[in-house]
Amino acid sequence: MVKAGSAEAEVQLAKRFKKLVREWHSKTAFAATIVDIATAPPYQMIIGMGPDAIPLILKELKKEPDHWFWALKAITGGEDPVPESDRGNMVKMRRAWINWGKKRRYDI
Amino acid sequence: MTSEADLESRFPGLKGTEYRITSKDDKKYNCIAWAAGDNKRWWEPEPMRQYYWPRLAPLCRSLEAHMKAFETIGYAQCEDGKPEESFEKIAIFFQGKAIHAAREHDGAWTSKIGELVDIRHELHALAGAEYGLPTIFMKRPIRGSRASASGASRASETGNETASASKR
Numbered sequence: 001m002v003k004a005g006s007a008e009a010e011v012q013l014a015k016r017f018k019k020l021v022r023e024w025h026s027k028t029a030f031a032a033t034i035v036d037i038a039t040a041p042p043y044q045m046i047i048g049m050g051p052d053a054i055p056l057i058l059k060e061l062k063k064e065p066d067h068w069f070w071a072l073k074a075i076t077g078g079e080d081p082v083p084e085s086d087r088g089n090m091v092k093m094r095r096a097w098i099n100w101g102k103k104r105r106y107d108i
Numbered sequence: 109m110t111s112e113a114d115l116e117s118r119f120p121g122l123k124g125t126e127y128r129i130t131s132k133d134d135k136k137y138n139c140i141a142w143a144a145g146d147n148k149r150w151w152e153p154e155p156m157r158q159y160y161w162p163r164l165a166p167l168c169r170s171l172e173a174h175m176k177a178f179e180t181i182g183y184a185q186c187e188d189g190k191p192e193e194s195f196e197k198i199a200i201f202f203q204g205k206a207i208h209a210a211r212e213h214d215g216a217w218t219s220k221i222g223e224l225v226d227i228r229h230e231l232h233a234l235a236g237a238e239y240g241l242p243t244i245f246m247k248r249p250i251r252g253s254r255a256s257a258s259g260a261s262r263a264s265e266t267g268n269e270t271a272s273a274s275k276r
Contacts, residue, residue: 033138069159088160
């Protein structure tokens with residue numbers, strides 16, 4: 001049995017996350033709306049991973065802009081560092097969330 | 109990069125029509141934004157309120173909400189999608205809810221496909237199971253055209269919230 005919080009558990013979590021990200025991308029490439037993109041089962045399963053998924057999501061977001069904002073807001077219980085004037089601008093949304101993660105000392 | 113084969117598998121109506129891919133895949137804007145002339149933001153009336161949606165438009169996927177969104181940048185409903193001199197047009201696709209929007213450009217239509225590419229296409233080539241039918245048409249004067257003076261005043265009256273939306 002893998003001990004929670006151990007290095008092995010982290011590796012397993014990262015593997016599961018990557019698999020879900022691949023599934024999410026393949027299922028939603030043609031999706032026309034954020035609602036469709038963020039309600040896809042793999043995305044919902046990532047939200048279900050809870051706070052452990054936050055550094056993994058932030059690392060993905062650092063690599064490239066993507067629609068991680070619903071997941072971050074949901075997992076953090078409604079936090080949103082993006083000012084209203086930047087809504088929809090993924091470059092600025094991404095920057096705001098990465099800065100948010102750095103302030104909270106996430107390893108990203 | 110999305111290929112013609114990918115597109116035709118999803119939109120069979122494209123087969124045998126004149127269409128072409130005009131951009132790379134890009135997740136930063138969607139079809140509604142592209143129809144509005146904005147390739148910097150994703151426009152969507154979504155419940156988490158993280159994406160752009162004009163304040164004056166209701167936050168739902170109804171035709172009325174989408175029409176209101178386009179009204180904020182100077183569009184008004186019109187009869188059809190036939191090209192008209194000095195005007196640009198958009199079409200809103202509907203299937204139970206507003207799903208897609210396309211923009212008329214130089215007599216052809218241009219659409220952003222999800223998070224993927226922009227294409228130039230025949231309007232009805234995208235009609236079908238995925239996007240429904242082009243149901244509402246709207247037009248506004250092209251900037252600098254004779255018709256634009258009245259259009260500019262109409263945009264001002266409705267509260268143009270997006271400077272970037274008319275930067276084509």
